[in-house]
Amino acid sequence: MIPFRVSYWHIQPVWIFYLLAIATLTVLGLGIAIHVSVWRKGIKRQSVSFSLKDIFKVIKEGILGTRIFKGDVAAGTMHGLIIWGFLILFVGTLALSADYWMFPFLHGSFYLLYSFCLELAGLMLITGLIWALIRRYVQRVPRLERRFEDLLVPVWLLAVAISGYLAEGSRLGAQSPEWAGWSFVGYGLSHLWSGQKEAMSAYPWFWWLHALLSMGFIAYIPFSKLFHILAAPVSIYLENQPLQIIPVESREEEVFSYREAIFFDACTRCGRCVEVCPSAGAGEPFTPRDFIAWAKQGLLTDYHLLNSVDRFKNWMEQRGTENGQFDASKIWHCTTCRACLEVCPVYVATPDAIRSARSKVVEQGTEMPDLLARSLKNVYKYHNPWEATKKKRAKWASDLDIPNLTKEADGNRLCYFVGCTTSMELRAQALAQSFVKILNHAEVPFGTLGKKEPCCGDIARRAGEDGLFEMKMEDCSDLFQSCGIQDVVTSSPHCFHTFRNEYPPYMTLREPDEQVSFRVRHYTEVLAELLGKGSLKFENSLGLKVTYHDPCYLGRYNRIFDAPREVIRAIPGVKLLEMTHHRENSLCCGGGGDRMWQEEMDGDPKMSEIRMQEAAATGADVVITACPLCLIMLEDALKTSGLENKLRIMDLNELVAMALELK
Amino acid sequence: MNIVVCVKQVPEVSDADLEINRKGSDIDREDLEFEINEWDNYAVEEAVRLKEAHGGHVTVITLGDEDCEDVLRQSLAMGADEAILIDEDGFEMSDAAGIAKGLHGVVKDLSFDILLTGVQSSDNSWGQVGLILAELLGLPYASLVVGIEMGDGKATVFRELESDTQEKVELPLPAAMTVQTGINTPRYVSILGIKKVRKIKIKETDADELNLSEDEIGAEGSCVTSRKLVIPSIGGAAEMLTGSLDDICNKAAQIIQDKGGLV
Ligand code: SF4
Ligand code: SF4
Numbered sequence: 001m002i003p004f005r006v007s008y009w010h011i012q013p014v015w016i017f018y019l020l021a022i023a024t025l026t027v028l029g030l031g032i033a034i035h036v037s038v039w040r041k042g043i044k045r046q047s048v049s050f051s052l053k054d055i056f057k058v059i060k061e062g063i064l065g066t067r068i069f070k071g072d073v074a075a076g077t078m079h080g081l082i083i084w085g086f087l088i089l090f091v092g093t094l095a096l097s098a099d100y101w102m103f104p105f106l107h108g109s110f111y112l113l114y115s116f117c118l119e120l121a122g123l124m125l126i127t128g129l130i131w132a133l134i135r136r137y138v139q140r141v142p143r144l145e146r147r148f149e150d151l152l153v154p155v156w157l158l159a160v161a162i163s164g165y166l167a168e169g170s171r172l173g174a175q176s177p178e179w180a181g182w183s184f185v186g187y188g189l190s191h192l193w194s195g196q197k198e199a200m201s202a203y204p205w206f207w208w209l210h211a212l213l214s215m216g217f218i219a220y221i222p223f224s225k226l227f228h229i230l231a232a233p234v235s236i237y238l239e240n241q242p243l244q245i246i247p248v249e250s251r252e253e254e255v256f257s258y259r260e261a262i263f264f265d266a267c268t269r270c271g272r273c274v275e276v277c278p279s280a281g282a283g284e285p286f287t288p289r290d291f292i293a294w295a296k297q298g299l300l301t302d303y304h305l306l307n308s309v310d311r312f313k314n315w316m317e318q319r320g321t322e323n324g325q326f327d328a329s330k331i332w333h334c335t336t337c338r339a340c341l342e343v344c345p346v347y348v349a350t351p352d353a354i355r356s357a358r359s360k361v362v363e364q365g366t367e368m369p370d371l372l373a374r375s376l377k378n379v380y381k382y383h384n385p386w387e388a389t390k391k392k393r394a395k396w397a398s399d400l401d402i403p404n405l406t407k408e409a410d411g412n413r414l415c416y417f418v419g420c421t422t423s424m425e426l427r428a429q430a431l432a433q434s435f436v437k438i439l440n441h442a443e444v445p446f447g448t449l450g451k452k453e454p455c456c457g458d459i460a461r462r463a464g465e466d467g468l469f470e471m472k473m474e475d476c477s478d479l480f481q482s483c484g485i486q487d488v489v490t491s492s493p494h495c496f497h498t499f500r501n502e503y504p505p506y507m508t509l510r511e512p513d514e515q516v517s518f519r520v521r522h523y524t525e526v527l528a529e530l531l532g533k534g535s536l537k538f539e540n541s542l543g544l545k546v547t548y549h550d551p552c553y554l555g556r557y558n559r560i561f562d563a564p565r566e567v568i569r570a571i572p573g574v575k576l577l578e579m580t581h582h583r584e585n586s587l588c589c590g591g592g593g594d595r596m597w598q599e600e601m602d603g604d605p606k607m608s609e610i611r612m613q614e615a616a617a618t619g620a621d622v623v624i625t626a627c628p629l630c631l632i633m634l635e636d637a638l639k640t641s642g643l644e645n646k647l648r649i650m651d652l653n654e655l656v657a658m659a660l661e662l663k
Numbered sequence: 664m665n666i667v668v669c670v671k672q673v674p675e676v677s678d679a680d681l682e683i684n685r686k687g688s689d690i691d692r693e694d695l696e697f698e699i700n701e702w703d704n705y706a707v708e709e710a711v712r713l714k715e716a717h718g719g720h721v722t723v724i725t726l727g728d729e730d731c732e733d734v735l736r737q738s739l740a741m742g743a744d745e746a747i748l749i750d751e752d753g754f755e756m757s758d759a760a761g762i763a764k765g766l767h768g769v770v771k772d773l774s775f776d777i778l779l780t781g782v783q784s785s786d787n788s789w790g791q792v793g794l795i796l797a798e799l800l801g802l803p804y805a806s807l808v809v810g811i812e813m814g815d816g817k818a819t820v821f822r823e824l825e826s827d828t829q830e831k832v833e834l835p836l837p838a839a840m841t842v843q844t845g846i847n848t849p850r851y852v853s854i855l856g857i858k859k860v861r862k863i864k865i866k867e868t869d870a871d872e873l874n875l876s877e878d879e880i881g882a883e884g885s886c887v888t889s890r891k892l893v894i895p896s897i898g899g900a901a902e903m904l905t906g907s908l909d910d911i912c913n914k915a916a917q918i919i920q921d922k923g924g925l926v
Pocket of ligand 2 (some may be wrong): 273276277278279280287288333334335336337338339340341350351
């Protein structure tokens with residue numbers, strides 16, 4: 001006899017099954033509709049364009065799950081077993097329906113292969129699920145939470161898989177087809193029953209149990225973290241889609257963009273972000289995962305489809321308050337260091353969402369952190385956060401004879417954009433002074449904007465004060481345009497990032513004659529270029545062991561990891577030692593995201609102190625960095641953590657100037 | 664409940680190197696930035712909070728020139744409903760009484776329950792405008808207010824006294840109060856907030872319209888005349904330390920040690 005598959009064998013009445021299936025799909029559909037309606041309530045202006053590359057990315061990272069392996073092979077394998085087991089069984093079930101309803105193809109040796117594969121898939125699924133439970137409840141992997149749903153989901157799915165095997169086993173026991181051995185697990189289980197009759201009477205029970213558990217599980221998907229099955233592929237696809245810029249004046253009431261709403265739904269609470277978040281790591285009352293959960297719950301409470309029903313709304317609000325200790329005052333902890341995004345399997349852009357949440361607080365005005373409010377007012381009034389008058393801006397250079405590009409416009413000269421902090425803060429001024437000496441030494445024609453130099457707007461941007469950011473952007477662009485500035489180099493990775501990545505999308509919204517485009521580089525790139533050209537010749541050996549701290553906005557945001565390292569390695573007698581966290585895994589100094597301009601909300605030890613401990617552990621004499629904020633934060637930490645006698649902090653410019661013996 | 668708040672624009676001087684102009688009549692305002700007087704900012708916030716709690720209408724008034732529109736816009740963005748600018752150069756050289764007369768010209772025709780001003784302004788620091796204005800209007804008055812509770816036809820007001828004590832007084836409405844800093848935390852005003860109130864028209868008036876003659880305002884109408892502004896000369900006990908940061912620190916440490924401050 002040719003092997004074949006029977007469907008609904010001895011299952012009566014089948015119509016109940018169909019009724020239940022329709023009910024399941026209805027609940028699933030309603031659940032999806034709820035999520036989609038919430039997404040649609042987000043800020044809408046986000047055009048999504050077709051990209052084949054991103055579709056491949058979804059297949060590779062979402063379905064093959066490659067991104068989950070990154071940094072955690074065990075988690076990747078565990079998840080792979082579950083997703084592949086689940087997908088094969090799912091497709092197998094679809095094939096069965098097709099076989100029954102459309103065209104029979106499950107027979108002969110193909111059917112045997114099919115049975116064998118499904119059998120394997122079931123085993124994969126069960127192994128993966130048990131592994132998942134062990135990781136969470138036995139091994140107790142620290143980043144994993146243990147909420148009710150975290151237990152319910154794997155146990156339920158396990159019950160689905162086991163009941164499936166039992167249904168199959170009893171069927172095989174009752175039918176005893178000669179090909180039963182291909183379904184090796186079911187065949188093994190078929191011996192549980194002493195005879196065909198016993199198996200026959202058990203079979204419908206297991207069949208129905210399996211059917212009910214499976215349908216229930218499908219209906220449960222949109223109401224649990226399982227919804228990531230649907231949302232994660234979308235969020236992975238959206239990752240590379242350019243963010244649409246909405247000028248503040250045309251914004252609506254909504255807080256989050258719909259892209260962010262999708263990100264929140266894709267989050268599985270896996271906790272990888274918590275592991276790398278410097279704020280959470282320093283014991284501050286903040287984690288990106290809690291923020292996401294809070295933001296997601298907020299969206300649901302505000303925009304749920306059933307919100308017109310009062311009782312439901314109250315219940316949602318109740319759930320919101322139970323959900324956790326997170327509240328809006330905590331959003332200021334994030335340093336926007338982007339470490340979370342680097343590891344998130346589904347690309348939840350926490351720093352962007354944090355900015356959106358901050359925007360709302362800024363516009364409302366009453367819950368702003370005092371010091372930050374003051375710094376923003378300073379940016380508005382003084383064009384810098386340091387409350388320094390214009391005269392003070394150029395003071396650092398009073399002994400240096402630097403051409404002023406606002407007085408003698410010269411488009412051929414490199415414009416050195418010093419930045420607020422570097423101009424005003426005593427420790428950071430050394431960065432600028434050294435850089436100027438190096439440029440002079442290398443005979444690069446350059447100039448600065450003197451006391452007319454505006455603020456680039458980074459501080460406003462990070463605070464979500466986009467009106468102020470737009471204003472500063474206009475100041476800068478207009479000045480660059482009137483002075484014919486084409487080529488800019490910055491001290492700070494923050495100004496650099498703002499110019500390079502945040503101005504251009506806004507420019508497209510301006511009138512054609514007001515659109516300003518210029519080349520912008522960070523000083524590390526300029527140093528590397530000068531080195532390449534042979535303009536920096538180091539003659540003396542320094543005999544130093546150094547380690548390099550990657551600033552977030554230079555490294556993670558702009559992928560400049562090699563330029564500073566090339567420069568360091570080129571200096572004779574300098575040995576570069578790497579810290580545990582380096583390059584894209586660098587640990588934030590704690591000064592970004594406007595933390596520099598806020599009340600202390602540090603943990604103990606502070607982020608910067610943790611960083612300095614790590615630097616000290618390399619055995620280096622000097623920590624090199626390439627950002628004025630890092631310089632200040634780390635210098636401070638050096639004093640507070642008692643490492644003053646062991647370590648020194650230098651900006652890369654200072655190291656180069658020292659190696660060149662520039663006075 | 665309707666509230667009127669008088670505000671003033673002042674130069675921001677906390678970090679500026681102040682210079683006196685040649686005539687000695689005023690500071691050199693060239694490189695300075697301007698802002699709302701700190702005390703007045705608290706007063707506007709308090710007015711907006713009272714409105715949010717009890718309903719009503721908040722009107723802000725300032726006396727100055729076109730440039731003072733900024734402080735009015737800021738107050739509107741904080742939540743005030745209406746703004747009036749007394750655009751008049753003639754008030755230059757006025758003392759507190761002169762300013763109060765100008766404000767009185769507008770306020771006397773408004774209907775309100777509470778009139779607020781800051782305790783004092785950071786530039787002239789007379790601390791009198793609110794008081795004189797209350798007197799001109801014949802209103803009950805409380806100064807140094809750090810808390811306001813509304814009652815039926817009356818307000819319970821807390822006044823700041825010496826060393827953390829407070830006096831609780833009851834005023835029948837309408838009443839005037841001068842607001843002390845710390846009564847609340849003034850909200851942040853975003854640029855978008857200011858842009859949103861751009862369309863609200865600011866009412867403008869001047870001395871003519873208010874029927875104030877030349878000898879009632881400015882130096883003429885004042886009882887006190889400012890003769891000269893001076894920066895106190897550096898006294899004998901003061902010594903300016905110069906040199907690099909390290910030098911200054913070493914010298915300072917030496918001085919402290921010499922004077923017996925460090926053992
Ligand atoms: S945001 Fe990303 S990394 Fe963090 S818990 Fe959610 S899915 Fe995991
Ligand atoms: S950006 Fe950095 S500080 Fe902010 S949530 Fe992510 S990891 Fe934490």
